[in-house]
Amino acid sequence: MKIRAFSMLWLFVLGSPALAVQDAQIDPPFKRASVPGKLIVKSIDEQDLSPSVKENARAQVRLMKEHKVMPVSDHRIPDFAGMESEHRAHKAQVAQLLAEKKINISPANVDATSLRGESVLGAIPSGVLMKESWTGLSRMFNHPHLGRVILEETDLAKAGGGAVFTKEMINADVNGEPAVLLSMQGSPKRSETSLMWFSNGVLYLLRTPKVDDRARDELLNIAQHLSK
Amino acid sequence: MRVKLKFVPKWILMQLSAFTLILCFSQSVFASISAFSRANCLGFVNESITWEASGVFGNNVLYVQSYHVPISSSSAGGAFPHFLSDGGSNWRARAGDQGDTFGTLSCPRISSWNVYGWHSYYDPDRSATIDLGSSSASDCNLSEW
Numbered sequence: 001m002k003i004r005a006f007s008m009l010w011l012f013v014l015g016s017p018a019l020a021v022q023d024a025q026i027d028p029p030f031k032r033a034s035v036p037g038k039l040i041v042k043s044i045d046e047q048d049l050s051p052s053v054k055e056n057a058r059a060q061v062r063l064m065k066e067h068k069v070m071p072v073s074d075h076r077i078p079d080f081a082g083m084e085s086e087h088r089a090h091k092a093q094v095a096q097l098l099a100e101k102k103i104n105i106s107p108a109n110v111d112a113t114s115l116r117g118e119s120v121l122g123a124i125p126s127g128v129l130m131k132e133s134w135t136g137l138s139r140m141f142n143h144p145h146l147g148r149v150i151l152e153e154t155d156l157a158k159a160g161g162g163a164v165f166t167k168e169m170i171n172a173d174v175n176g177e178p179a180v181l182l183s184m185q186g187s188p189k190r191s192e193t194s195l196m197w198f199s200n201g202v203l204y205l206l207r208t209p210k211v212d213d214r215a216r217d218e219l220l221n222i223a224q225h226l227s228k
Numbered sequence: 229m230r231v232k233l234k235f236v237p238k239w240i241l242m243q244l245s246a247f248t249l250i251l252c253f254s255q256s257v258f259a260s261i262s263a264f265s266r267a268n269c270l271g272f273v274n275e276s277i278t279w280e281a282s283g284v285f286g287n288n289v290l291y292v293q294s295y296h297v298p299i300s301s302s303s304a305g306g307a308f309p310h311f312l313s314d315g316g317s318n319w320r321a322r323a324g325d326q327g328d329t330f331g332t333l334s335c336p337r338i339s340s341w342n343v344y345g346w347h348s349y350y351d352p353d354r355s356a357t358i359d360l361g362s363s364s365a366s367d368c369n370l371s372e373w
Contacts, residue, residue, distance in 0.1 A: 026362075028346045030293060034359040044355070057355040076287055076353060086260075128347060128363045129264035135361065138260045152260065159361025161348075166355035180354045196354055203358060 034162030039198040041178055043167045061168045064182065069211045074186035080148050080209045087122025087140040087150075094123035097134070104133035105155045105202070112225040114218060115141045115149065126152065128159040135159045143208070146218055150207040151226075157201025165198070174199070174223040181220070183211040195219040200228070263347035263360050265294065268340055269368035275324020276345025276363060287353060291315035293346040294323035298339045299366070342366050 033048060034040060044057045063070050097103045103125050110116055118141045127136025136154035143149040156162055165178055172181040172195065179197035193215040195206045204226075206219045265276040276294035293313045312323040328341055347360040 026295075026344055026364075028293060028295070028344075028362070030346075032346075032359060033348070033357050036359075036361075047357070049350075053350070053352070056352055060353065060355055124260050126260035126262050128360050129262070129369060130361070130363055132369070134262075136260070136262075154261075154358075154360065156359065156361055159363070161359040161361030163359065164357040169355045180356070182353060184353070194354075196351075196356065 032162075033164050036160045036162050037157035037201045038162045039178070040162070040164045041167050041170065042164060047164065047166070057166060057168075061166075064169065064171070069183040069185045069191075072184045072186055074190045077184055077186045077190040077192050078207065080150075080192075083150065084121060084140060084148060087124055087138065089122070090124045091120070091122040094125060094137070097125055102133045103137055104130070104135055104158060105137055105153060106228060107137055107139065108151065108153060108204075108226040108228055110141070110151075110222070110226060112227060113222040114145075115143060115151075115222060118142055118144065121148070127154045128161070130159050143218070146208040146210050146215055148209060149219075149222070150205075151222075152203075152205040152207075154203045155201060156198075156203050163198050163203055172220060173197075174204075174220070179223070181216060183216065185211055193219060195223055197223060261288065261290075261349060261360070263292070263345065263363055264369060265343040265345035265363040265365040266369045267296075267343040267365040267367060272328065273324065273326045273368075274328050274341050274343045275322055276343060276347070277320060277322045277324070278345075278347040278349065278360070279320040279322075280318070280349075287318065287351070289315070289350045289352065290317055290319070290321040291348045291350075292321040292323045295344040296325070296328060297342045297344070298328075299342050340366070 044054050049057070094103065121140040121142055124138045125134040125136065126138050127134050135158045136152065138150060138152040141149045141151065165180065169180050170178040172179040174197040177197050177199050179195055181195050183193045185191045191209055191211040193208050193211050197204050204223065206223060208215055208219065261278070261280045263278040267274050274296045276292050278290045278292040280288055280290060292315065293311065295309065295311050297309045312325065314321045314323040328339060343365045345363040347363065348358060350357050
């Protein structure tokens with residue numbers, strides 16, 4: 001009887017029409033580090049971080065200034081082959097989610113970049129699941145010179161989010177917006193160049209496994225010519 | 229030492245099995261950083277999760293705060309809004325509970341809840357704090373998995 005009663009309870013709860021959430025965005029009962037929809041740039045000392053995190057950030061700044069390609073341990077470098085598998089596996093699903101408007105962003109147009117006409121290897125929804133729609137999208141392209149290039153876009157503003165960048169880490173700009181350009185090398189076959197910036201409420205991250213000057217120039221060039 | 233399960237009521241084992249199943253579902257979704265809330269899952273799980281499965285484990289430090297608000301309650305025992313948080317993990321932060329709808333056998337409490345989540349992470353490579361924003365749910369979002 002108990003089993004049946006609890007089974008009925010589940011059916012009742014799962015089978016009942018979803019009760020509407022009153023409002024997807026309410027004020028959080030805590031102080032946020034960011035301002036919704038905005039980018040804040042602060043020095044390490046100005047941020048509300050623990051002493052050990054601040055010390056790690058200072059070490060990262062020193063490493064970045066000393067090395068064009070930072071030597072790091074392998075676990076800090078993405079597994080691009082694994083990411084390609086993930087992107088390929090979700091490609092059809094993303095197309096369907098976009099058609100159903102369950103990815104609530106307009107993917108950046110790459111037609112004015114060197115990714116124009118290049119095949120999209122795959123894509124993954126990301127960000128926050130809000131009102132049954134995702135606020136982010138990651139696409140992997142096959143670039144003629146760089147090989148795999150991943151473009152991640154997360155509309156932070158859409159879900160009331162924002163970002164805090166560290167002033168000391170900013171070493172590039174994308175159409176006037178502050179950006180962080182990093183090249184990291186682990187073991188010989190594990191490396192990454194990445195470019196992160198924020199524009200109009202959207203956080204962008206470009207990644208490729210190449211770590212030479214051309215990779216850095218290409219990522220900057222792609223970023224500067226993306227359009228919404 | 230063998231653990232004797234014969235004293236554990238079967239219905240509790242069934243609930244635990246289902247709970248395990250739903251946790252498994254939650255770990256097989258998308259790569260990249262994702263965040264969501266879900267409410268009233270299997271009638272008793274309310275939670276918000278920020279997680280990363282992009283093969284970059286060990287980098288971003290994930291955080292989540294979850295706020296659970298009862299929207300209906302048929303009973304004794306009361307159901308109060310409450311706040312949970314989790315953080316510091318490199319692959320998943322989960323703030324949730326699985327007892328919101330439980331009363332006692334003699335006096336079961338059936339409640340429906342809204343769950344609100346706030347999701348963020350710290351990227352140590354770029355020294356950036358990313359506030360992903362908030363999620364909300366009034367159901368289990370099962371169609372998304």
